[in-house]
Amino acid sequence: MNSINKIPVIEEKRTNPLARVFDEFVRFCRSRSLFILHYCTGCGAIELPPAMTSRFDMERLGIQPMVSPRQADILLITGYVSIKTLKRVILTYEQMGSPKYVIGICSCTVNGGMYWQSYATAKKLDEYMPVDLYIAGCMPRPEAVLAGLQKLMDRIHSGEANSWEDYFRNYDYYLGNQQKLFGENWQTPTDIITEAKHYDLIGEGTLGKHTQILEQHQKPLEALDMRLGHDLKEPTE
Amino acid sequence: MAPMELIIELILMPLVAFVVGMMMVLMMRRIAAKLQRRIGPPFFQPLYDIVKLHSKRTQVSHGLIHDIGIVMAMGGYIAAETLLPVPGMTGIAEKGGIITLLYLMMIPSLGLALGVGQCANPNGSIGIARALTAMLAYDIPLVIVIFGVAYAAGTTNLVDIIAVQQAGGFETWGAVQMPVLAIAGLIAMHASLGKQPFEIYIAPAEIATGPMVEMSGKYLGGLFVMQCFQLYTTSVLYVSLFLGGGTTWFDFLLKSFLVLAIPVSIAYLFPRYRTEDLLRLMWKWPVMLGLIGVAFVL
């Protein structure tokens, strides 16, 4: 199942012509300012420093590296993801703020690449998280990386790069694949379901049998609410 | 002053500061790019970043204090701008004076410290501890310098300090009258910008950008806005203290950008100090220079 193409470009109903201009402006800004997460998941990361530094200079496209997932827009999966890394990648992906984009660099993210026999690496990245763009090659040259990023910029500008919504709307599917690989006890600290409710991103596939499994063992992750009054309920336990 | 005029000034001054500050950010990044032999970001890049960050769809808050911290960080600087006279506009500079301005400039740091504190991330807390330590380091030479300038001018009112310097043309500039203090001030200003070699509290490789570690979307955007204000405030304060402010917008902006270009050009040629080395440096040279300068003034 590849559900990226199922999500239509959302045309919000806005009658004010200025609002349309404003939306266009926001989309433009989003496409011109991309923060890459500094996370070398695999060997393709070796081609990122050249793309970032003086020779190819990513910053002239408005792209710069960022340290923590909170700050970043793009998650570059640079090559094979071992299963241990995949858990961290999913955690990191969920911690990023939307709109967020995933780029699979190297062939290994597509179907496992030359490690197809390996017991330790996950094979198809888009089973576990929606991928906006693949840059194939082993490993793709910096020019290819830049070309891919430019393509992503175009897609963002035109409003096509909305795979992040797919993660909310089809969370059950992705969670199911994650549970299959990591076991049914799998839980990340980010509560995707309440987040989807909070931002009105609930889709048909958000809830399903896998999220039910999650809810059975999930430890509560509500934010620590600020308790002002003294009419506090006595603790239940 | 007519109240309407004053209100317009109060609105215009932060706005101007923001726009100029964004250009200063751009200049900083362009200088870095030139030193690193590359092209650098496009002209509107700071604007793109800020708009993008504010338009993020999902953002993470760790609680009310996290929000308030960012509001304080932005609001403190917005308030501080109105105490900083620019050509043609004095705002309420006469009501506060330079000591108040210095204290108002601490409000954003305190707000940020509170906000970061609630993120429950030790990286952020270490960053704040280091930022406050850095503040302890550079504020001592800075107040010595400000003491000297204010004493020489006989007033803490920034409008008067600028007027005194503009009285006799180039010769009465603070930098000409008090060159030793001007040098000390420049070092202290460099440290207050938090750029290398004084970049101890961002330190990505040590504490993962410290205070910024849990900032997403508009929270980070608020910090970007704050950076614009910070660059503007620091350089304009230096211009007002030592370079005679500005009579026209052109020479005012020219001076501000030139002053800022000095620390920024130095910054990209150095690694960062350790905390105690920073303290040692700041408490040795600028303090010594500042005290010598003050002795001349007295």
Place this chain on the structure above:
Amino acid sequence: MTLTPLDELFLYSGITVLVALLLGRRLPAGWMVTILYGIQLLALMKMAPLGYGGEPISSALTFEVMGQSLSWRFDALSWYFALITLGSALLSSWYACGEWEQRFRQSGGNLWLFHLAMTLNVFSMLILLASGDLLSLFIGWELVSWAGFLLMAMAGGVATKAAMRYITYAMAGAMAIFGGIALVYVSAGSLQYEAILTAASQMSTAHLWMLVILFGAGFGIKMGLMPFHLWQAPAYAETPGPGSAFLGAISSRMGLFAILLVLVKLFGIVNIDSLKIPFTLIDARDLLAWIAVFTIIFPTFTAMKQNDARQLLAWHGIGQGGYMLLGLVVADAMGAAGGLLHVFNHATYQAALFMAVTAVIHRTGTADLNKLGGLVVRMPLTFMVLLVGIIGLAGLPPMNGFVSKWLVYRSLLNEGMPLLFVAAVIGTLGTILSVYKLIHNIFLGQLRVEHDNVKEAPWSMMIPMLILTAIIFITGLLPGIPLAWVASVQQAVGLPVPDYTLGGVESASGSLDMIWVIGVLFAGFGIGALIFYFAGGRSKRVHQLDNYAGGHFLTADVRYQYSDNFYAGLMHLIGGWYRGSFLWLEQSVKSLVEFLSLGMQGLYRRANAEFYLLSTALFVIAWVVI
């Protein structure tokens, strides 16, 4: 005999003591005492004209002792300090009522003793403040010392030890004061203030020196001036909660009051100026100023290293005293106003801070900064009180601490004292550092699992804290209100008066208008909030475990909070400078005294006539030879 308003005040105060003594074991005693404090405050308000330049009011009560008349009177200075005393007593007592009282009683505390000690403290302070001559001053002084000892020692254990240390210092101080009084009596022939005032201008330099040293040391011990500051922090920190709020707010300011009265009013700060220290460039006033500055810096940086919230606050209490003395010693219009205003401001925020910390202890059972964290979500109002308090303590706008510190800085700048100025700023910066540690380690960061069910402080504790918070903010916004009282105090002690307005101070060389500054600040916050909440997208609150940890999964059993050795980077440089020199000094003085007393003991025990004869002879020979 008609009762003057001052007599009424004494009457009510005495009744309060009696009530505490007789009814203190009954449960509503706390409320009764609180109400009686309120009545005392009303009686004080009857004398409100004093605060605006009214004539002094004398007590109808006078005694003749050994040819000296003992009299009591209230002037603007006394009224100002009495206002602070009664205000903090009222709020502390109010704070103690209700849940705190119950908890205190349950945990084996002696509530009767607590109320008695508090009321005695207030009563004795009023007597001290009302003193009309040096003898009544000394009587009041002794009363205050012992009442304070009672309050400090009541918790037992460590507290008693700290209180013993205090009383040792206090006795030494009393000796010095007594010596000073004797000296004054010898030279002036009277202990009346008027007589001393005239005699002071004719005193010889050596005489004046002796007096300055004796009185300075005697009163300075109570104030916790360097190098006599060691007793204060442990003693205050170990006092039961509201007691520490009261003591921290006002108790040590009695020393400042006495210094003001004797050194500034009687001897005149200008006279002191003429006392040159031979072979140096500084005079006695500079000496005092430097003592004040060291009192700012050293305790503040000691506070930074404390890991107990109350110890931290108590050390700051010492440091803030330095600002007051500094302002008074500079003694121009602004400086003196700043120093005096700081007494009021310090009382408000210090009381609020101690109360907030006590509330935290009340709920969590600990004040150890390494065992707390993240409480802002559970005790938000207490957090707000503490925040307002620390902003005041650090002297940042918009709270009242800023105004008084601004005045002190301004005067230092006017007088051209760069080193003192810088030293004062170092103190402020150190304060900012250590108060951030306080608020971070208690309220921010990771909420500990065992504190998940902590509740907000009860209203009986909350309301006094909120009142103090309001006072801190309002006097920050409108510093003209306390400045009016301060101005009349300055008139009363013969210092120049600044040109104050409702919003601050007017001056040709730079003025301050807090209404504008705060207005602009809040406008800035408003614009910032507008941008933040309307221009930015919606945010979602997340759990504290949903956090960046280098890509790792955080679990609840991991301690993810930075608290111990908070300013580690700074300590790498200055950590080696904490030598404990003063502790060493105290120890050596102690052992010297012990050694001497042992020697004396030995002498008595020997009771050998030849030995005495021989030593006397040797002494005489030595005397002659030299």
Place this chain on the structure above:
Amino acid sequence: MSQELTHWLDDLLEEIEGIKVRRKSSRRVRADVPADALPALLELLQGRAGYIHLSAISCVDWIEDDEFELVYHVWSYESHSLVSAHIRIAREPGVYLSVYDLYQPAGFFERDIHEMYGIHFEGSPNMEKFILTEWDGPPPMRKEFDSEAYVNEHLNWQEYNPPWLQELIAEGGGVIIPPEEQRFSRKKD
């Protein structure tokens, strides 16, 4: 020099019982010893012959012999030669002694072999997992573990035909080379 050294080393090694020494080249010596004699051999090599650098410990799973072979490669900075000491231990229960107190690098290699082959080293300071901390299958380097079967069971990767690839093929682009055009690109020297 190397001749002299050789004799000296050979004499030394003869002290170990049951040792078989084979000289593979001037700098490589293979020594086969019984499992219980290895600590003595290593002690000898380290203490008296200057072989102070443990280059690696390798493990070979001889499943047909039902044995593990452990190979200790030690290097001498003085004589510039490498001795590989081979021992064999039974596959079950797969327990051997740690040489950590002789060679500290052994800590890493033993830990590695422990998680890859399941051999337990008695006395090794840290037998926790390092690489496969989140792996709950059998030790993967054992010969009986079939990696391919595991992959086919747990991960689906074969039927991969995403829309973008279909599009690409429909457009006639991509990397599809007809079989008749496929050849080994060999360039004549």
Place this chain on the structure above:
Amino acid sequence: MRPENYEAQRHPPSNEFELNFGPNHPGIEGNYALKVKLHGDVVVEAKADGGYLHRGFEKLMEQRLWIQNIALVPRICVPDPSPMEVCYAMAVEELCGLEVPQRAQWLRVMQLELSRIAAHLFTFGGHAATTGMYSTMYWGVADRDLILDLFEEFTGGRVYSIYNIPGGVRRELPDGFLQRISETLDYIESRLPDYDNLFFKNQVFVKRAKGTGVMSQEQALAWGVTGPNLRATGLAFDVRRDDPYLVYDQLDFEIPTEAHGDAWSRTLVRRLELVESIRILRQVVAALPDIAGPIRAPIPNPLAWNVPAGEVYTRVESSKGELCYFVVSDGGPKPYRVHVRGPSSMHAVQVLEKMSVGSRIEDIAQTMFSLDACPPEVDR
């Protein structure tokens, strides 16, 4: 994994707290983690956590043909892949008894030394970036790219060249390549003074690096450290000279050492090695035109190639230290066992853990980068 028993658990009473360096952290090389427990800012306990890059190479190689593995091995160490190929090819050759032609050996030396320069430039960049000096990183990585251009030209691959096959190398040099390599070397040499001024002589950097992550020679020997890290403690040991392979015994080069064993010495040793590599390359460039002959020995059909049974231990000096392959053949078409001894497996795990304890937050990243750890080698 998941937050368990949130209500039941209590925090440990100690004042220590945990901080995770990595895997998503700029202070760590690649995808690796160091979990540290801190008291104040001093590390009291450090635990390396690897396996994020584990692909099971050793298992994979047992399942593939001898010749297929050539494509696999360079992936084991990403920043410095060439020694991996050479070492593996040498192992297979030794098992088969193949004689490698002289020209191929010289070409291999050229490849290895170019790779060493690229790796060192990359390391300098990373090391500088951890101390906050990004300019060196920007310059260093850009200059490394010129070397990658050379690789691309003469091997066809930018990063993973896959240039060696058992028996020799894959391609002859392109026309005029020696000229271009000389030009690039001239350029890099001309850049060295700039690097010195910017980085190696930068007083702030020297201040930070001196005394950071100190390792005495005894410790280094006991911990099994090799390569530049060992040479930085004063012991001049280099596999190229002391256990020579290829034609290194015919080349003239020095082995730079430094005495102090701290981050500063380690950086300086690499800086000096850069010069030595350039010197070797110049000799290779001068010698190559005179060495004619084939570039590879004839080998049997690689798809049905049964390598004779036996075992072999080959060693190569990579930019990170001693790289060894232990290859066992049972006479079949696939290797029976390949054990890769990555040089970093020593200093990235045990040594890093030991050196971190007692150091400060500031120094962890610098220690790791100055050791030049390469996580994929450790994880394999």
